[in-house]
Amino acid sequence: NAGVMQNPRHLVRRRGQEARLRCSPMKGHSHVYWYRQLPEEGLKFMVYLQKENIIDESGMPKERFSAEFPKEGPSILRIQQVVRGDSAAYFCASSPGQGASPLHFGNGTRLTVT
């Protein structure tokens, strides 16, 4: 049973380009969470999704960031017109339910904006 799969592991983008980060949850998990870890900072919640629905996006920057979790395929975190301040590690986690359910994390995508 594969764990949470994130790709790519490392992503380099120039300022102004788009970044697409993918997350495939564990089999049977329908809840996906995205977290961001800025350099030298702790993890911060970004968005919580269930299949085809955004449940809570209160941690997402208001502009340039979007997330989806389609009926088929992985969850996608999309960052348009990246800036240097977007350089961070982005982690995805999945769980079988909401609330006090076990969480399983992916290995993260390290985004570097040059």
Place this chain on the structure above:
Amino acid sequence: KNEVEQSPQNLTAQEGEFITINCSYSVGISALHWLQQHPGGGIVSLFMLSSGKKKHGRLIATINIQEKHSSLHITASHPRDSAVYICAVRDMEYGNKLVFGAGTILRVKS
């Protein structure tokens, strides 16, 4: 004041020592997670607690709901335990979000 406070921020131990990392929180929670992160690596969930005590190998996690405090203990520490240990709570008022502590950087010397 942060909702989740960890101590110490940094910890250096000799191999074999007993290690304790503390976590205090200020909100009502539905669960508390202890996570491990190796440098440049992914995040591994060690424990999820809502009451009492859990043990897995050399790791023990306890939680006192009344005192809003949790501890992570490592017995017979080993250099491979060197990592960042992160406490995270599910805030009951915002049940979908994890709120993270800043992490404790542990280095175990041989």
